Amino acid sequence: MNLKDMTALELGAAIKKGEISAVEAAKFSLGQIDKYDEKFSCFVTVQDDVLARAEEVQKKISSGELTSPLAGVPMGIKDNMCQKGIQTSCGSLMLKSFKPTYSATAVEQIMNAGAVPLGKLNMDEFAMGSTTETSYFGATKNPWNVKCVPGGSSGGSAAAVAANECFYALGSDTGGSIRQPASFCGVTGIKPTYGSVSRFGLVAYASSLDQIGPLARSAADCAAALSEIMKKDVKDNTSVKTEGVDLNSVLNYDVNGMKIGIPTDFFGEGLDKDVAAAIEAAAKQLEAMGATVEKFDMPIVKYAIPTYYIIAAAEASSNLSRYDGIKYGYRAEDFEDLLDLYTKSRSEGFGMEVKRRIMLGCFVLSSGYYDAYYRKALQAKALIKGAFDKAFEKYDLILGPVAPTTALKIGENLSDPLKMYLGDIYTVMINLAGLPAASVPCGFDSKGMPVGMHLIGNYFSETKILGAAHAYQQTTDWHKRTPSEI
């Protein structure tokens, strides 16, 4: 059996049929990690209890106790989701020593479905970044080209799936952190509607924007994983009861008659020609499958970046204040007094990008600036939401690019944060509006790097988004391609 080309659902089905055991599957993934991870640096931690866990899960599958389509499938978890007893570093020196005594609700839910976690996946420090270069544990490399970044912040998750080191992964998306690396690594990823997956145990970056979601080889795999975690949680006050995502409906979805809108403003200055061409081609394909595709104007796009960086930085500055060297995490060795302890611990424990965003956040919340920045940003956020509400009166889905470019060279953006922020132009709006959106592989650029299309749906339309993506993947093979090295 060739596990290398299998999707998570195919592997889950084979385990259920007894064609392969969960332990064999885990051994395969551990072998892949052994073989490739030194090169790509996807994992921060590989768990030492993987085989024991696989054995336990296999027993429950054999006894009929576990029936989820993903039971026994090896997977990875982004290192900002707490997992009891396992280092949860957020890619930071600050939390290098942190082992939570509790698990994130999404981690518990995926474990209850029989997941076999392989370990914790690398990320930009505290999920701040679009390249996975800001991790304290070093940069993750793009399996399609090791000189390129995998995107970020869930770069470890996307690269691990692309490199076949795991069959699916959980990532988190605050301003594109699932979709952009999925696009850069040629895998499928979805950020669900805000509130539909519990954030309990997800180390917060920007609370009003953060959402957990899956990355996998196919839209169907994403649907299977998402259906396990899209559940209301009493431990998260912002969690809402939804109908979840229905795997069967996804697998039988027909795009015939679907109305798809393309915002012309997504095709402005800065968009790479190859990326534009791949998106246009995807639109044609969807049209050929019976959807109607139409362009429309969405001028609000130009406010997305400033709005996002004000709100996200403001919340981050508050969320990251708890890392003060007092209770857990990094503490500076020598300090004079309390203020010195705070200053040194935070100066040494956080990296540049995190400090930049904390300072930006403190600035926009300070008295005298709150009204000029934060309050204005909240107003702009409401306008962005309104623009999407209006668009969804007319369209079932909105289609566009995930990112203006394909994966950049390592180091290219690190010295120019503003340039990096501009790369988030298409994704951050979705978080501001709280909408669900997926990145679906739809081609390659002239250098052979993957391109993802952005499928944006109305609130709680995850089944529709993943259904359309699945239908598209039934007629294309972009998602099946693997990097030549693997």
Add this chain to the structure above:
Amino acid sequence: MAKTTSWETVMGLEVHVELATKTKIFCSCTTEFGGDPNTHCCPVCTGMPGVLPSLNRQVVNYAVKAGLATNCTITQYNKFDRKNYFYPDLPKAYQVSQLYLPICRNGGIEIEAEGGGKKIIGIHEIHMEEDAGKLVHDPWTDSTMVDYNRCGVPLIEIVSEPDFRSANEVIRYLEKLKAILQFIGVSDCKMQEGSLRADINLSVRPVGSDKFGTRTEMKNMNSFKAIARAINGESKRQIEVLEEGGVVKQETRRWDDNKDASFAMRSKEDAQDYKYFPEPDLIPIEISDEFIENTRNSLPELPEAKRQRYVSELGLSEYDAAQITSSKYLVALFEENLAAGYPAKEIANWIMGEVMRMLSDSGKEPEEMGFEYKYLGALIGMVQKNEITRNTAKKVFKSVFEEGCDPVKYVEENNLKTVTDTGAVKAAIEEVVAANQKSVDEYKSGKEKALQYLIGQSMRALRGKADPQTVTAILKEILG
């Protein structure tokens, strides 16, 4: 400025009250006072990475109750905000509080004004928030430890308008507020345990001026006596500064009750910028008309209404009614025995006399009375039935108050019942008369004092168990 200027003190209060919920505001840890350090906490209240708050609805219920009982308008769409600052007792480095849309606004409480009459103290707002932990300095290791047990205990902060003009008004308001909150059951208001603490904003101005002076703030005052001293001390200090031609600095001051003086803690220039913003982890709270009406209807009779009823229906004096209704526990003592059928005035007399004296002698608060309330009625009943004398009853009450013993058993066991057998009384008196011939002679020669002595000796011989009037009558009969 001439020294003859007379000054007016202007104050506003911020009162923090710990709510009597069983569990904390955002997690299910107990709110119980005490406990070994860091045993009443969990990942949520210690601000571990990734945890989220889940709101205890009882906190909202209690805040609404407090708002309605103090005549506030309930903000039917209210929200939490984050107040950001670094301190080791605040594990998230922000306190979840309410700035922009507090749950209650525009209320007031009526008090007796300085110089007579009534006056309303306005309540600007009441907001919900979480308490912080506590730093403990260990002199042995010269290090500071943190105890997070109090972290996340729910508080309401009741912010008054600057309507106070004297320490007395402040104390009256606090007493009234405390009684109301105890009656509606939202807080035990134990100042010694810090469940009611007040910050005082104080400024002075020349009498007649309509502008406020520069104010100072004194924080975390936790006894009425200390508050009164702090107010008088601080207004004196400000007046002195102004009279010497200086200016009062806007600052936070710490009142040191031992030194009878306040000390500057931090000035306005060092004031923190709390960078308030809406708490994204908690959705807005919506409160329906129906919920407000149900809560209003569920409120018990408040102290003010009780006071009026005690005067008009039960015939208590204004003073007695006011004293008894100042405490939920005195009211409970009064009403339980009233319900058992004892006369209102008799119970009130006991409370105003013996109960108050015992409280004052022992330095206890009414909530610390450790005896069963029905025992007071049992004592009154025994006196009514002439089973014991009033004096015996007072002595027995001391044991009831101090040891919580059952007075009926106590009287039985200590053989304190009034001697009703006149033959026995007579025999005892005859013995006294025989043994005190000198006093008998004196009495017979017209010295009234001698009679008192003989009565005293007779009562003593009877161990106080006889009715003094009966003793006097028999004694006079024997002496002829």
